[in-house]
Amino acid sequence: MPTISIDTFFACSLMVLLVLSAMAASSLLLSPHINGVSNENISERYAEISKYLLLNIGEPQDWGQNSQTIPEIFGLAKAGSENPYELDIDKVSRLNSENLYALSYATIFSALKMPDVSFRIELKPIFEVAINLTATYPSANEITYQFEISTGKQGIPVQVELKSYVIARSYFEAKNAFVSSGDTYINVTLSNAVEGHVLLIVIARSVSNTKIVSFGTYVFAHNSGEPNPNVPFLRFSPLNYTLNASCIYPEITLLDAYALAFNYYSTLTQTANSNQSVEYGIPHFVDSGPTLMVITGLNSASFFAEWVAYPQIPLEIGADFADSNSLSNVFAYRYVVTVNSALYECRVWLGGS
Amino acid sequence: MGGRDKGQIRIVEAFLSVLIIFSAFTISANLTVTQNRTKNDNLASVGLQALIMLDSDGSLAKYIGDENWNGLRDVLNLILPTGVCFNMTVYDEQMQQINADIISNGGFGGQQIAFVEYVCASRGVTFHCYIIHLLLAVVA
Numbered sequence: 001m002p003t004i005s006i007d008t009f010f011a012c013s014l015m016v017l018l019v020l021s022a023m024a025a026s027s028l029l030l031s032p033h034i035n036g037v038s039n040e041n042i043s044e045r046y047a048e049i050s051k052y053l054l055l056n057i058g059e060p061q062d063w064g065q066n067s068q069t070i071p072e073i074f075g076l077a078k079a080g081s082e083n084p085y086e087l088d089i090d091k092v093s094r095l096n097s098e099n100l101y102a103l104s105y106a107t108i109f110s111a112l113k114m115p116d117v118s119f120r121i122e123l124k125p126i127f128e129v130a131i132n133l134t135a136t137y138p139s140a141n142e143i144t145y146q147f148e149i150s151t152g153k154q155g156i157p158v159q160v161e162l163k164s165y166v167i168a169r170s171y172f173e174a175k176n177a178f179v180s181s182g183d184t185y186i187n188v189t190l191s192n193a194v195e196g197h198v199l200l201i202v203i204a205r206s207v208s209n210t211k212i213v214s215f216g217t218y219v220f221a222h223n224s225g226e227p228n229p230n231v232p233f234l235r236f237s238p239l240n241y242t243l244n245a246s247c248i249y250p251e252i253t254l255l256d257a258y259a260l261a262f263n264y265y266s267t268l269t270q271t272a273n274s275n276q277s278v279e280y281g282i283p284h285f286v287d288s289g290p291t292l293m294v295i296t297g298l299n300s301a302s303f304f305a306e307w308v309a310y311p312q313i314p315l316e317i318g319a320d321f322a323d324s325n326s327l328s329n330v331f332a333y334r335y336v337v338t339v340n341s342a343l344y345e346c347r348v349w350l351g352g353s
Numbered sequence: 354m355g356g357r358d359k360g361q362i363r364i365v366e367a368f369l370s371v372l373i374i375f376s377a378f379t380i381s382a383n384l385t386v387t388q389n390r391t392k393n394d395n396l397a398s399v400g401l402q403a404l405i406m407l408d409s410d411g412s413l414a415k416y417i418g419d420e421n422w423n424g425l426r427d428v429l430n431l432i433l434p435t436g437v438c439f440n441m442t443v444y445d446e447q448m449q450q451i452n453a454d455i456i457s458n459g460g461f462g463g464q465q466i467a468f469v470e471y472v473c474a475s476r477g478v479t480f481h482c483y484i485i486h487l488l489l490a491v492v493a
Contacts, residue, residue: 212428
């Protein structure tokens with residue numbers, strides 16, 4: 001065989017070998033980055049959509065206030081607001097499925113006008129309040145209950161001012177506010193003359209910024225059987241500074257109604273009364289943060305005290321992304337938003353089907 | 354040109370192809386840089402949004418005006434996501450550092466570090482302008 005043929009054969013073999021190995025190596029090395037670029041484009045698009053949800057007013061602009069209005073274009077921002085990420089108190093409340101006037105996921109999906117995008121929205125206070133009954137001290141005429149109040153953000157203690165309210169049958173007590181470094185105890189003393197379930201409400205406000213507010217509730221029995229928190233007697237629908245309370249059972253008699261905030265509280269005045277529902281006007285407190293409404297009543301002979309927050313937060317609405325097999329490219333975005341002058345954490349999940 | 358020379362040229366061609374392949378590797382390295390930039394942009398966006406929310410009612414400038422550095426650190430700790438470290442420096446109009454205390458929640462051990470520059474103005478009778486440098490890192 002001539003030498004030139006051997007050289008050519010050797011060179012061709014070397015070239016084919018190098019090209020094949022280079023293609024394989026390039027493919028292995030570039031593939032994750034090419035996918036990354038693709039995901040990056042999707043992530044950027046979803047990031048803009050999540051901002052659009054929170055910065056857009058929607059159409060009509062006041063779709064939150066009117067219970068019968070279905071938005072043509074979905075957006076949660078407050079109309080006329082000068083600050084970004086300020087959400088409308090009623091638009092937010094209409095995302096809560098417990099509200100009688102809540103929008104369904106299908107309605108929002110249609111109003112979003114993005115058929116290739118599934119979403120989930122969660123709104124919650126920036127820190128949590130946990131209440132636990134730790135001890136009971138009975139005496140001749142009264143019983144003292146000791147509660148542990150913990151305030152924290154994912155386990156990290158948060159220094160707060162605490163204000164608590166105790167509501168029972170024909171009984172209302174507003175306790176003085178005090179500072180807690182994250183874990184404290186409060187005592188509730190009730191006379192034996194008081195009977196039935198008792199509702200303890202704790203409103204916590206961050207010491208470093210009064211716009212960061214959270215709350216917790218605890219129902220306990222006093223001279224009565226244990227309460228069942230999973231059986232509600234009323235369905236609350238706060239909207240446009242009006243609270244609609246619908247009775248779930250026909251034998252319900254409503255007694256007292258209160259509106260509670262950190263610095264202020266008042267009784268609620270009935271503005272309308274129909275067969276199975278009652279409407280109350282919600283006062284405009286100057287406090288930042290939620291107004292908690294409590295309604296007490298009797299179901300046959302048993303006393304109950306139920307509550308709702310306005311804005312109706314915490315809430316979650318949208319697709320369930322827990323089953324990650326059915327969806328690909330799910331992205332989560334976290335924002336701090338303002339609702340009624342208080343700061344909340346908003347998480348928006350977006351994904352394609 | 355002789356037959357032996359043709360064979361040698363083909364070997365040279367083979368090495369040229371190696372050169373092309375290395376160029377491909379260089380492109381892939383650039384793509385990696387682009388992706389890291391995107392991650393840092395997200396972190397910077399979180400920091401910027403936190404500052405905007407604090408500035409929306411003038412409380413950011415009030416913290417600085419009152420030299421309430423502990424309060425500023427605590428509120429940033431609350432509104433930034435858990436697992437994000439921050440270090441803030443506040444300057445006046447002449448770029449002189451104002452904060453005497455460190456405004457930070459810990460060491461920077463993360464691989465991703467983002468930088469946010471934000472300008473805010475006081476809302477009091479006397480006008481003050483502050484330049485804020487916020488460094489953010491994700492703790493592994």
